[in-house]
Amino acid sequence: MNIGVDAGCLSIRDERLKLGVYQTTLNLLRQLGKIDKQDEYWLYSFAPIEKKLLSQFGPRMKNVIAKPIFGWRHFGLPLNLLVKKPDVFLGPSQALPLILFCPSIVIVHDLTYEHFPESFPDLGRHLRRITRPAVNKAKKIIAVSNSTKKDLVKIYQVLSEKIRVIPEGYDPIFKVQDKKVIEAIKKKYQLKKDYFLYVGALKKTKNIPRIIAAFAEFLKKSKKDFLLVLVGSDFWLDKEIKKTVKAFSLEERVVFPGYVPFGDLPGLYSGAQTLVSVSLYEGFGLTLVEAMACGCPVIAGETASRNEVVGSAGILVNPRSEKKIARAMGRVVDNRSLRQKMINAGLKQSKLFSWEKFAQGVLEVINENCHC
8 A cells, every 4th residue: 555644844954843743753754654564654754754754754755845835735745646646644733635536544633723822823824724625635544632622623624534543652762861861961951950840832822921920939939049940942932921031030040952963852851851742732742651651740831731641740721820839849859759749640650652652553444534
């Protein structure tokens, strides 16, 4: 069987854009290359995928360039699919080509832009334009959480039986690091004090100004000497972040390492007091699983998919309440027994997720829906 895949996100060169969809597509193809020994994969992109990256997927995956770059899903990709038709087409970026000549499957990560349109003035319109037609056109939809499935049914009126829920995974690189690794990472990023950690894009829906405000509240009540480390891409930078830091006079306490190398994240997670990730909405939350796998306690918002991912292993709080976020930070720091309990529960919870399981689930859906 020949399987076509929208691998456009793997053409991206800007490191700041190699986030959720990129990581999902990358890890999915890596695992499919390992577990699928009979099918051929045609990876369609608007620019060549780097050879070093392509080599990770195995010999059965070939890169097909579909030009022009502008509007490639509308012109170049349909033309390629017409000339050489695959048996089934997979869209990991919650998008499908304008015209298709075979059965299709689309992966949907979240509909956050529908819940907070004001936070996505331009990107939201684009996501709406590609996602709604894709879920209508697809023979089967893969949702990465039950929360995303509920949104698809409620907002886009998709039939429930058309959707399969398959949770995402995490890279095996994420595991508890030894003291030498942690100290080296802390030295590299000049983290001379204990720290709270956030990892992810620095955009509005991530609710980072409230994390900063909660951190200020924590410092005021605890009198402890801590840092807040905000790791992540500033491509969609929330301008209120720097303003909030300044408003609370935290310039010396809030650290912005930017987009750090992937290999540094396990050390940063393992060295943190806790990960604080209180997004207003999230389709899954890869960083939550990564943190738990590294023995880092998790404080997350009690919204959308968070309960599915974190379960009872972390502390779930109202993401709109700085006081509750600050209180949770204090609880983890002050109660060693609670912190150790969260670490143990998080390590156990993280084992529920893996990219291999995700890929096996996707391959099952492909095999079930490869015929018209």
